[in-house]
Amino acid sequence: MLDARDRQLLAHIQLGLPLCARPYQAIGDAIAMPETEVIERLTRLKHLGLIKRLGVIVKHRPLGYNANAMIVWDIPDALIHALGTQLSRYEFVTLCYQRPRLEAWPYNLYCMIHGKDRATVLAQLAQLDSACQLTDFKREILFSRQCFKQRGALYPRASKQRAYG
Amino acid sequence: MLSPLQQRLLNDFQRDFPLSARPYQDIAEQLGVTEQAVLAAFAELNARHYISRIGPVIRPNQIGASTLVAMAVPADELQAVADLVSAYPEVNHNYEREHHFNLWFVLIAADAAHLQAVLDDIEQHTGYTALSLPLVQEFFIDLGFPLDLAHA
Numbered sequence: 001m002l003d004a005r006d007r008q009l010l011a012h013i014q015l016g017l018p019l020c021a022r023p024y025q026a027i028g029d030a031i032a033m034p035e036t037e038v039i040e041r042l043t044r045l046k047h048l049g050l051i052k053r054l055g056v057i058v059k060h061r062p063l064g065y066n067a068n069a070m071i072v073w074d075i076p077d078a079l080i081h082a083l084g085t086q087l088s089r090y091e092f093v094t095l096c097y098q099r100p101r102l103e104a105w106p107y108n109l110y111c112m113i114h115g116k117d118r119a120t121v122l123a124q125l126a127q128l129d130s131a132c133q134l135t136d137f138k139r140e141i142l143f144s145r146q147c148f149k150q151r152g153a154l155y156p157r158a159s160k161q162r163a164y165g
Numbered sequence: 166m167l168s169p170l171q172q173r174l175l176n177d178f179q180r181d182f183p184l185s186a187r188p189y190q191d192i193a194e195q196l197g198v199t200e201q202a203v204l205a206a207f208a209e210l211n212a213r214h215y216i217s218r219i220g221p222v223i224r225p226n227q228i229g230a231s232t233l234v235a236m237a238v239p240a241d242e243l244q245a246v247a248d249l250v251s252a253y254p255e256v257n258h259n260y261e262r263e264h265h266f267n268l269w270f271v272l273i274a275a276d277a278a279h280l281q282a283v284l285d286d287i288e289q290h291t292g293y294t295a296l297s298l299p300l301v302q303e304f305f306i307d308l309g310f311p312l313d314l315a316h317a
Contacts, residue, residue: 024184057219063312070269116313140264149256
């Protein structure tokens with residue numbers, strides 16, 4: 001799992017690698033960690049799957065991917081793992097996960113489709129419906145309208161917590 | 166228009182960015198250009214807001230606590246409430262969606278107590294209920310996907 005130095009490293013790298021010849025050295029300099037150790041630790045975290053991927057994180061909207069649908073279903077608990085795994089195999093499904101049902105929001109399976117236009121996304125959804133036999137389950141489609149804020153996950157350091165009250 | 170180099174940088178390095186001392190040099194060699202050209206192309210993609218960063222996507226809930234939050238806000242108050250929500254450093258990906266629950270955002274905090282404090286604070290300051298929908302199980306999370314950049 002993650003040790004204190006891993007956490008420190010991730011806290012410093014989360015805003016992105018600098019655009020310079022030795023970016024890992026630059027990250028290491030900020031936390032007094034040798035470049036080789038930065039690379040070793042990142043390699044290990046990626047190998048362990050704690051880093052899901054390392055690379056270019058694109059902004060979809062400026063690139064013309066303006067139709068973003070979050071689709072939610074209410075799936076029986078016994079089926080959710082199989083269906084979630086099945087949906088994840090489709091290239092156009094960019095996220096798929098389970099969240100708890102609430103009284104005001106009785107859905108437990110979520111999947112995200114990014115497309116260039118609504119018709120494409122709806123056609124892809126229809127493909128999922130028939131291939132995975134999803135039409136029997138209650139579902140909703142939530143297209144995104146405006147983006148107020150988009151930023152990579154910022155994991156605050158414990159020492160920088162703000163107080164609320 | 167995106168140059169062929171920029172298109173390849175956007176598409177080919179979403180997952181396995183080189184973990185080497187000179188990653189941009191390695192990319193340059195792979196693509197048959199100079200390291201300077203790679204750095205300049207990334208700088209332009211960044212300046213044009215085509216990329217948010219080059220970095221890791223960390224498996225959820227490895228560091229701190231996070232949750233997806235939904236709120237139902239009247240249309241005429243949406244911008245004001247969204248601005249209030251966006252101002253929290255713990256908030257990212259704050260979106261309007263077409264639904265009665267029209268404001269969706271992700272909250273990330275150092276621990277569960279801090280997360281709850283931010284949720285309470287948001288409810289108190291906006292006057293609207295915040296549905297907290299923390300991850301139960303991931304099937305697939307943001308591994309990047311191939312972009313069709315022909316008309317980008």
